[in-house]
Amino acid sequence: MTATRLAIVTGGSAVRYYSHLNQAIFAAEHGFAHRLELSVARDVFSPYWYKFLAIRRTLPDYDWILWMDDDAYFTDWGGHRIEDLLERLEAEDRFLAISEGAPELDGSWTRVNSGVMLLRNDPRSTRLLDLASSAHPSAVREWWDDDRDGMFTDGDQDTIWWALSTAPELHDGFVVTDHRLLNSRAEYYESLDDATIVHFPGPGDKELRMWSFAQRFGLGKELVPGDLLRTYTGKAPRQITRTELAARRVGERSAAAQKRVRRKIDWVRTTGRWR
Template sequence: MFETLTRLIRSVQGGKTTPVDPAPTILICSGSTSVRFPTSINHAVYAAKHGYRYRFDINPYAGLPNVYYHKLATIIDALKDCDWLFWLDDDAAFMQLDKSLESLVPEMRDKNLFAIYCRSPVNRGIKTYLSAGNFLIRRCPEAFAFLIDCLNTTGEQSLEFWNEEEYGPYWGPYDQEAMIHQLKKCPRRLKQVVLLEYTRFNTRPFHFERADDHFLVHFTNEPGRTKLEQMADFTSRYGLSRFLVPDALAQPYEVYFSSIMNGILEP
């Protein structure tokens, strides 16, 4: 794991040295319990373009109640190494590679917030309160407390608490249900979280007419087609490499091509 980078920027004005707040360190983070999709090169390309760090985590964590909580354990471990962490599921990819998170989400400047989510789009008539597939979280005590509470939330607790009309279908016990549970049961936390429209960073393949129409594409369950099949269709339609970036941008990562493709284990 890379060590945390700390910097103090000083500007000299009138012979005096004045401390200036450094730009926040941003970590792009993804992962799963195995390599399931060829998205990590897309993530790495995007991170490198903006000077962000990137982490793809398949480390095993002891004591998790199910594999879906791997995300929570990963974020708890990674968040101490950055100011803001942008999580995206391993079935999501960046499409507007030149757009920075800071320009896309100016809400990051609000120090009263500890997390920024998107609402979900309506997909086959289904909508959820928020999407835990792609979101921003800031390093602060409130964020760690929230994540630990989510990690300790049981499926039984979430199911007993659940209001399908307000939150959408209960698919748990997953990380998303735990997050909604821990936010909605604590009004104080809700004041430190913002929910953006899905168009900001939670669009689906059917929202696209060109590859760069939206910031991010998230491949979700679709009857009759695996996510790998959806990705293959998307890359073919928009002239992208199988790694969801133009061939020229994927090429510097050629040494990883075979290991990624041979290691894919989509359930």
């Protein structure tokens, strides 16, 4: 046993959003540690690989860590779903909880989503990290079956799913949870306690999606209730204005239009035809 049972860990090579405040305040409210791991490393061939480095750096210091991407935010502040899940994992001698990939609006799906993971300080976690961080996504693509494994994302998520699926020593050690327990999406929410964590994966204007969600529930850019934010930072929520959101909507529409034009040009180039 280590001094602190669980740390919430996030990071990368830069701070992009205010999610670290959301995560740090949740950690403080529930008696967990919080680690924001900002760093660089040699031979990081994809931005996804910072996740492996941050997990390796922090895991030895705690019994468990909850890895959270910087585009994931707690929404259920009073709930004890994380504590309950920890108890269950320990009772069942598991080393990992990872969420199913919530079915996306465009119909795409993945077997797991690596944006949020509850990992134990355990040799099986080290084994998973060794396997998943040393496999190259292009090699895993050879093994991948779209019908069986879902959408290939060309990142850590795919090498993690490959390692979990193919290493017999890991088979009984992990659980794949309902997305509402660990890693849900904005469109599944009617009220903030409908799920534990909201995650904004994928391309496009993430801030537009995050801030639209925040505005829907009367929150600022930190996605933290105002009283909690004032208690822990002495500051009021960073407000999102209608003009700011409207400008981003226009920007996203023109980006989508440019993409269509580029696709058309590529198509004309390869086919020599206009239609």
